Amino acid sequence: MTIPQQRARATVHDVAAAAGVSRGTVSRVLNGGYVSPAARSAIEAAIQSVGYVPNTAARNLVRQRTQAVAFLAHEPHPLFLEDPNIGSVMLGANEALSLADYQMVCLVIDSVRDTERVSRYLAGGFVDGAIIVSARSHDPITRAVTRLALPTTFVGHPPDLGTMPWVGIDNVAAAREITTRLLSTGRQRVAMIAAALDRDSGADRLEGFRQALGERFDPRLVAEVPLYEYGGGLAGMEELLRREPAIDGVFAASDAVAAGALEALRSAGRAIPEDVGLVGFDDSTWARRSRPALSTVHQPAAGLGRRAAEVVLAQLRGEEVERGGILLDTPIVWRESA
Template sequence: MNSRPPTLDEVAQRAGVSTGTVSRVINNAKHVSKKSREAVERAIAELGYVPNKTARSLATQQRGAIALAISSDDPALFANQFFAEVITGVNAIVEETDLELMLVLAASERGRARFARILRSRSADGVMLLALKENDPLSIMAEQSGVPVVHGGRSLDRTPQWYVDADNRGGARLATEHLLSLGRTRIGTITGELNTHAGVARYLGFREALALSGLSDERVAHGDFSEASGMAGMKTLLDDHPDLDAVFVASDAMAAGALGVLRDHGRAVPEDVAVVGFNDIVTARYTQPALTTVHQPIEALGREMTRMLLRLINNEQVTSLILPTELVVRDSA
């Protein structure tokens, strides 16, 4: 028999839950599933854990947590409107609970090590993953941990069990079909990162629309969703295809960069070159000219990811979601 009383951490380890969950069971808090509550009660009985007044006081202050892990270590990430809107959506749902939100940038070796510690210590009751690349180690780490995992988007190499995504392929097809409806026939694209599902899906949607119209899809430049890569991609397209009359750009940030290059090269938009972006971030309304783009519900993506994770934590049935996209016509096309 142990010479010392068991700790809260030992109860959590025996029950296979976080210490926050143990705390909430002790204090009869909400947001604890029947399965987790029973596991904690069983662990308490097996270990003979008896919380004293001090332990109860500490436990009362201890709240459960969920983690949002982003496969990026770019300091500029927080200036990226896409991620800012996703986090806003996530936080809106978290604020309705007694859970804490942990944000982890986990693309670097140090970030991945921190994420591994969170999983290993069960500091989080569940995890959301965002911006995964092909063969991203975060997905494997999270799924092997045994904690509930929801993906924001899908991976190229495998479809996760639970995810929330937007109809990237259909949205790109809509954008390209709109350019075709304007009578444009020399249409190019600036792709996003092609080691991401979103990047590939948007490229495929562009190609499908052109193939159905019998037009060439050879006017292609590659970007990484950033404004700088949109500038570089637009310069490449103008150099290689000076007869270009339209371009579908796989993100609004890249499209903003492309508009600047077209302006510098004396190409009027949309008269000479029509431009369509993707995402419908706030700045799309204020570019010169205002950007025609594909709207995806970014805040809703964050909210639905969080709702799905909370249902998984509570052992409820969930179904993966693909959110619809729609074309928003402004002045650029």
């Protein structure tokens, strides 16, 4: 006998038979409606004794909704492993959905095969809505949800989002603000390690830095690295120190980059924050873990997830939602590194 013994699950019919009532009455106990105390207690006892659990597939079929929302993480390889934010976004979304009694189901897309299967999954009526993080431009999934008219909210905003609602932060303003704060500590030669300039977040942070410096902006004091990475920070800082040894302030495009820069500065014999003030971006574990702890911009990751979930829930309630973006606050967290 190789096939595991799977006893047939109890249905609403079994409960009705055991309680001596009809299906309709059982359904009313489950979903509300007039039902006598006697019948109710008989049915509740019957549910217990036969071990009844409603079959959600059948319920979904007739109700045309599933009480579940997808959380889509694209290309998670670098993200899950390196980006400490995505977990927080996910937990924030889960919290808001949970409160509304929705089940969050997280789907990861890691290959072309996944893209197709996830499209089918979304189209198949498994979920009532979706939250999508880290979508790329011309993402087939974006097309799929558009075609399906599936209530969706994005976290971050790829350029071809159209009128889809999204939640994000104002990278320009946040970068401008922390740079200004760094300047206010009296630094004279302030540099930036810019990263991921091909993404809007990367480009925007550089723009904010430029705005804060105004007239004093010097392109020689900007090092560019491809990714938000420790290694990039290390290399970028070494490059900057070669170009201008008198640097006394650095804005790194992320905390990971800042951690790399810190290592380079330390190797070069610079004291932080005495010789050089250093600030990051994200308020991730990198920032708290560093010695000295990093001054940084708090990225409200959990809030982004929570807010995205709320926008999806609003759509599900049939409410009109603001098309376009919602920007969340990014408070500055001042610690020891500047």
